[in-house]
Amino acid sequence: MTISNNLKRICEDVRMAAENAGRNGEDITIVAVSKRFPASSIKEAIDAGQTVFGENYIQEAEDKIAELGPAATFHFIGHLQSNKAKTAARLFEYIETIDRFKLAKVLNNHLETLNKKIKILVQVNIGNDPNKSGVTEEGAEQLLRDIQHLKKLLPVGLMTMPPLTSSPEESRPYFRKLRNLSERLDKLNLFTAGSKPELSMGMSADYRIAIEEGATIIRVGTAIFGTRS
Numbered sequence: 001m002t003i004s005n006n007l008k009r010i011c012e013d014v015r016m017a018a019e020n021a022g023r024n025g026e027d028i029t030i031v032a033v034s035k036r037f038p039a040s041s042i043k044e045a046i047d048a049g050q051t052v053f054g055e056n057y058i059q060e061a062e063d064k065i066a067e068l069g070p071a072a073t074f075h076f077i078g079h080l081q082s083n084k085a086k087t088a089a090r091l092f093e094y095i096e097t098i099d100r101f102k103l104a105k106v107l108n109n110h111l112e113t114l115n116k117k118i119k120i121l122v123q124v125n126i127g128n129d130p131n132k133s134g135v136t137e138e139g140a141e142q143l144l145r146d147i148q149h150l151k152k153l154l155p156v157g158l159m160t161m162p163p164l165t166s167s168p169e170e171s172r173p174y175f176r177k178l179r180n181l182s183e184r185l186d187k188l189n190l191f192t193a194g195s196k197p198e199l200s201m202g203m204s205a206d207y208r209i210a211i212e213e214g215a216t217i218i219r220v221g222t223a224i225f226g227t228r229s
């Protein structure tokens with residue numbers, strides 16, 4: 001299968017999953033996760049109409065973005081170290097993995113210098129999985145309160161990676177939990193005003209389930225680009 005065919009199939013699949021859930025497919029952003037694939041693969045996806053990509057490693061993303069120019073926008077979805085926040089501030093439109101106040105503060109400082117605002121998601125370890133980054137549910141509320149005065153960060157929603165399971169259906173309760181949490185935090189006015197909170201959840205194996213549970217951003221790598229080496 002080519003990247004272009006994969007994208008076509010997934011777009012159609014997203015549209016159908018949304019319709020089955022009484023939603024509009026256009027309310028769901030597909031982030032094409034291009035980590036460990038070369039710029040030429042991203043270029044192929046751009047030529048097929050895909051514009052939003054996800055990267056996990058700052059150096060790798062910097063090289064590829066330099067090669068590609070402004071034809072695409074990027075979400076950072078990996079673990080961000082504070083000493084890489086300066087580069088991240090410059091390269092990304094969204095940072096989906098904010099999980100501590102110190103990082104948020106450092107990032108905000110760099111954004112002040114760049115005179116730029118970016119959208120951020122708070123990463124929640126919704127399954128309390130020791131192998132995953134992210135704050136607890138209570139930690140999410142605290143972190144969102146703490147960053148309210150960081151004016152260059154626009155907290156627009158939550159992101160999660162549920163624990164690894166053997167079947168996609170097993171992710172459902174985690175996705176539902178994240179949606180419930182976002183609704184509660186939204187009532188507390190902890191997200192940037194103007195629209196419903198973003199929910200970044202669902203990957204190649206379980207994005208249909210995530211869409212049924214309210215995902216507005218899905219992060220799909222393997223199903224678009226193939227297996228990573």
Ligand SMILES: *Cc1c(COP(=O)(O)O)cnc(C)c1O
Pocket residue numbers: 033035056077078161203204205219220221222223
């Ligand atoms: C790699 C990655 C993905 C994509 O996973 P696939 O199973 O290849 O679709 C999504 N989200 C995050 C945070 C990732 O690191």
